[in-house]
Amino acid sequence: MAMQTLTNRSKVVSNKKMTLWEKIYLPAIVKGLSITFFGHFFKRKVTFSYPDKQREFSPVYRGRHVLKRDDQGRERCTACGLCALACPAEAITIVAAERKPGEENLYREEKYAATYEINMLRCIFCGLCEEVCPKEAIFLTDQIVHSEYERPTFIYGKDKLVESVDNPVDVSKRQTKSVLEFKKNTGFAHNR
Amino acid sequence: MIKLTIDNIEVEVEEGTTILNAARKIGGKVVPPAMCYYSKLDCSGGKCRVCLVKVAQSSAKDPRPMPKLVASCSTMAQDGMVVQNITSPEVLEARKAIVEFLLLNHPLDCPVCDQAGECDLQDLAYSFGSENTRSREERSVHKQEDIGPYIQLNKNRCILCYRCINTANQLTDQRVHGMLFRGDHAEISTYIEKSVENDFSGNIIDVCPVGALTDKTSRFKSRVWFTKPYDAHRECPKCNGKVVLWMKGNEVLRVTAPKDKNGEVEHFICNECRFEKKEVSDWKIDGPRTIERTSVISLNHYTNIDKLNKEEK
Numbered sequence: 272m273a274m275q276t277l278t279n280r281s282k283v284v285s286n287k288k289m290t291l292w293e294k295i296y297l298p299a300i301v302k303g304l305s306i307t308f309f310g311h312f313f314k315r316k317v318t319f320s321y322p323d324k325q326r327e328f329s330p331v332y333r334g335r336h337v338l339k340r341d342d343q344g345r346e347r348c349t350a351c352g353l354c355a356l357a358c359p360a361e362a363i364t365i366v367a368a369e370r371k372p373g374e375e376n377l378y379r380e381e382k383y384a385a386t387y388e389i390n391m392l393r394c395i396f397c398g399l400c401e402e403v404c405p406k407e408a409i410f411l412t413d414q415i416v417h418s419e420y421e422r423p424t425f426i427y428g429k430d431k432l433v434e435s436v437d438n439p440v441d442v443s444k445r446q447t448k449s450v451l452e453f454k455k456n457t458g459f460a461h462n463r
Numbered sequence: 464m465i466k467l468t469i470d471n472i473e474v475e476v477e478e479g480t481t482i483l484n485a486a487r488k489i490g491g492k493v494v495p496p497a498m499c500y501y502s503k504l505d506c507s508g509g510k511c512r513v514c515l516v517k518v519a520q521s522s523a524k525d526p527r528p529m530p531k532l533v534a535s536c537s538t539m540a541q542d543g544m545v546v547q548n549i550t551s552p553e554v555l556e557a558r559k560a561i562v563e564f565l566l567l568n569h570p571l572d573c574p575v576c577d578q579a580g581e582c583d584l585q586d587l588a589y590s591f592g593s594e595n596t597r598s599r600e601e602r603s604v605h606k607q608e609d610i611g612p613y614i615q616l617n618k619n620r621c622i623l624c625y626r627c628i629n630t631a632n633q634l635t636d637q638r639v640h641g642m643l644f645r646g647d648h649a650e651i652s653t654y655i656e657k658s659v660e661n662d663f664s665g666n667i668i669d670v671c672p673v674g675a676l677t678d679k680t681s682r683f684k685s686r687v688w689f690t691k692p693y694d695a696h697r698e699c700p701k702c703n704g705k706v707v708l709w710m711k712g713n714e715v716l717r718v719t720a721p722k723d724k725n726g727e728v729e730h731f732i733c734n735e736c737r738f739e740k741k742e743v744s745d746w747k748i749d750g751p752r753t754i755e756r757t758s759v760i761s762l763n764h765y766t767n768i769d770k771l772n773k774e775e776k
């Protein structure tokens with residue numbers, strides 16, 4: 272039974288002998304080169320000579336992660352584990368700890384992430400961790416993950432991921448509409 | 464024996480059976496959810512109202528419908544009764560409203576709460592509650608209280624189901640905690656900060672449908688979906704020693720009593736088994752526990768079970 276074709280563009284392969292004109296290949300080579308020369312040579316190049324020139328990043332580019340702090344400089348992440356659950360690459364490892372009295376200015380909730388590691392070699396920058404986070408703690412940014420010589424250095428811990436208090440990372444463009452809407456509800460303690 | 468129909472399914476039960484238990488005999492989706500009724504505890508039920516059903520025909524002798532929705536956990540089945548649960552839009556709407564009431568003062572705590580992933584209220588909210596809250600008022604916040612080294616109490620999450628009080632009354636010889644105040648101000652408390660210490664007091668953790676009572680010895684150790692449940696047993700002089708171990712790698716993070724398909728414990732276990740035996744060598748492991756596919760816990764992959772058993776020998 273002949274196989275049913277999916278499109279009408281299929282061609283039947285034939286095994287007929289090549290003529291001498293076809294055998295010397297030169298005309299075919301000339302034809303190909305002329306396409307390169309007239310068709311593409313004078314077109315604007317799509318490549319950039321990085322790093323001299325750099326492309327502009329989209330505001331929602333999915334680059335390396337940042338762990339945000341809230342307005343008072345407290346870490347937002349509460350080690351709920353949803354990002355690690357959602358991560359298709361299983362790149363995230365979290366160890367939770369209980370906040371001690373006196374640490375209220377460091378951590379937002381009574382539980383916090385004592386260890387938070389992302390293996391950047393495993394991460395596929397899908398952004399699911401950002402999407403799932405109920406505390407708006409993790410965001411992907413427009414920064415890129417730098418190349419390194421050693422594998423272990425690709426495991427980013429809290430020292431690299433948590434933003435510094437003085438130099439916060441702007442993620443306002445990444446916030447979804449529903450989140451901004453939810454934040455207006457002052458019935459919940461964390462929106463006040 | 465009497466015969467009744469629940470959601471067009473006929474079932475035969477003994478006289479004196481509640482509608483809820485008759486539905487449980489059928490099983491599956493027609494079973495109403497229960498947040499306060501607990502078949503292992505006397506006098507439980509009638510508080511949360513999530514088990515409301517519609518009685519379209521009271522009995523064979525009296526074919527009139529019941530005027531209002533009734534709590535299936537505390538209404539006896541009658542011969543010839545016709546009950547509607549998921550086939551009645553009225554019931555589903557009422558249940559949705561009840562869930563909204565339960566959530567009215569409930570904190571948005573799931574990311575922090577150790578019960579998340581095995582919480583009846585979370586499941587209910589997911590299936591009935593709408594995403595948004597309609598209240599703008601502040602949620603009630605209770606002063607937190609330390610009730611000893613084993614059990615963590617979070618009053619804000621309590622839904623006032625009285626299960627823990629019934630457990631303490633019926634299982635232990637001295638109940639030291641109870642419900643204080645009335646209505647909106649009601650809270651679970653020991654009145655003066657007194658620790659709940661009794662050989663079987665840990666069972667109030669298992670009966671609590673929400674995260675108001677959680678295990679302090681495994682507090683924040685892991686989220687439940689990163690741990691793997693194993694059936695295990697040991698020789699215990701106080702209880703029958705059959706438990707579920709929640710493990711991560713070779714570490715026993717938490718010990719609970721095994722739960723049946725209605726979410727109730729099969730039997731109560733003692734505090735020694737629950738809180739003090741946290742080594743693999745304390746236990747004989749029987750095998751991985753079957754978890755419903757729909758549960759987030761089933762995302763775990765069972766590996767190394769043979770290795771565990773070998774190490775034990």
Ligand code: SF4
Pocket residue numbers: 354357358359360361362363389393394395396397398399400401
């Ligand atoms: S971006 Fe995707 S792959 Fe990377 S850590 Fe987040 S969830 Fe995992």
Ligand code: SF4
Pocket residue numbers: 347348349350351352353354355365384400403404405406407408409574
């Ligand atoms: S980053 Fe967000 S999702 Fe991940 S553990 Fe922290 S709070 Fe949870």
Ligand code: SF4
Pocket residue numbers: 569570571572573574576577578579580582583584585620673674675
């Ligand atoms: S008790 Fe249940 S619904 Fe409430 S915060 Fe804990 S997990 Fe969430």
Ligand code: SF4
Pocket residue numbers: 620621622623624625626627628651667670671672673675676
């Ligand atoms: S602490 Fe738990 S078991 Fe006790 S009344 Fe509250 S919700 Fe029910």
Ligand code: FES
Pocket residue numbers: 496497498499500508509510511512513514515534535536537
């Ligand atoms: S289970 Fe029936 S009222 Fe709570």
